Amino acid sequence: MKIGWGQSGEKLEYEHILLPDALAFLNRIDYHFGEKRIELLKRRHTFNEQINHGPSFLNExxxxxxxxxxxxxxxxxIKEMAVQKKLLRGLHLEEHVDGHLASFYDFTNHFLRHNHYFYLPTIENALEARLWNDVFVYAQNDQRLPLGTIKVIAVINSNAAMETDEILYELKEHCLGVQLSKISRFEGGLTSFMNIHSVVRETCEKRRALVFDNRTAEITHT
Structure with missing residues (x-):
């Protein structure tokens, strides 16, 4: 067993060596989605620059x-699922495990152990949600599992709040709902956070999704 550290400082434990079949699965994930991940990370800077000019809904x-x-x-x-959820490391992290991207390694390690419920960190735009959804669809097809076997709560920051509709849409077969990241409470002050939280909650209500409220540590039905 190997010990590492998560994004919030929590201790993570995972198997150091994957069995051959699991390693082959991980190699396929890397092959199909690794370059797309790099492309999306390069676009994060452009997205953030657009947001700095003022948040707005996308025309397209x-x-x-x-x-x-x-x-x-x-x-x-849902309550049992909330307890079972595994935290994946984010796509933006360059941390590697045994030569493989940590986020894809985490997913493989848990998914092939029949853990199908995940916290999906930190989504900054709908295209990143689409990439994760493509990974989920590929993985379920590869393992001959029904579409929607994987369920996630998408953790988003305040920058992504204006794309809540789009993020839910991209993940709609797999997404239970969204959670605003803890750092969102400090971006722009309390008033800004409350406005963002209102946008997210109203959108989730419209789309029949859940909101995970990290202020009260509860999952609430909208």
Missing amino acids: TKRIREGDWTVSRIPKD
Whole structure:
């Protein structure tokens, strides 16, 4: 067993060596999605510059915001699922485990141990949500599991709040809902956080998704 540290300083434990079948699966994930991840990280700077000029909804995704759709039905065992969720390391982290990207390693290590419920950190835009969704679809097909077996809570920061609709849409077969990251409470002050929280909650209510409220450490139905 190898010990490492998560994004918030918590201790993480994981198997140091994957079995051959798991390693082959991880290699396939790296092959299909590694370059796309690098491309998206390069675009983060552009996204952040646009946000610095003032947050706004994207014109090119207007049809998603105005569309009549919801996330997939929330399972009845949601409370049990919340306890079982595993935290993945973010796509933006360059940390590697045995030569593999830590976020994909974490996913492989848990997914192939039949852990299908995850906290998905920290999503900054809908394209990153789409990449994770593509990984989930590929993994479920690879293992011959039904679409939607994987369920996630997407952790987003304040920059991504204006894309809550789009993030839920990209993950709609797999997403239970969203949680605002803890750092969002310090970005722009309390008033700004409350406004952002209101946008997220209203969007989740419309899309029949859940909001994980880190101020009260509870999952609330909207």
